[in-house]
Every structure is written in C-alpha cells, then in structure tokens.
Amino acid sequence: MTVRTKIVKIGNSQGIRIAKPLLEQADISDDVELEVRDGSIIIHAVRSVREGLRRGLREDG
Numbered sequence: 001m002t003v004r005t006k007i008v009k010i011g012n013s014q015g016i017r018i019a020k021p022l023l024e025q026a027d028i029s030d031d032v033e034l035e036v037r038d039g040s041i042i043i044h045a046v047r048s049v050r051e052g053l054r055r056g057l058r059e060d061g
Contacts, residue, residue: 001021001022001025003019003022005017005018005019026043026045027045028043028045029045030046031045031046032044032045032046033046
C-alpha cells in the first residue's frame with residue numbers, strides 16, 4: 001500500500017499523519033524508532049524484549 005501525505009508543523013517540530021491501515025499492516029501501535037538510511041526515514045515498531053522471547057518460544061516449540 002502506498003499513501004501520499006504532507007509534512008505538517010507541530011509546534012517547533014514537524015510531523016506526518018500515518019493512515020490507520022498502514023499502521024495496522026505494519027503492526028505498529030505505540031512507540032517507534034526512526035532511522036535514516038540512504039536518504040529515507042525508516043520507521044520500526046519498538047518491540048518489548050518479552051514479546052520477542054514469546055515469539056521465539058512459539059517458533060521453537
């Protein structure tokens with residue numbers, strides 16, 4: 001899914017609005033990490049350590 005959006009002013013910062021279907025597709029609900037790579041901003045969902053452990057246990061067993 002590709003969505004076009006504008007950068008908006010938020011106080012002294014700037015931000016974007018992300019469509020709910022995109023957030024759901026990426027399984028993002030709360031905290032995110034931002035990374036700049038090759039001129040692009042990459043958004044990663046922040047996963048708890050416990051969630052990663054649970055996922056690993058499900059895959060192993």
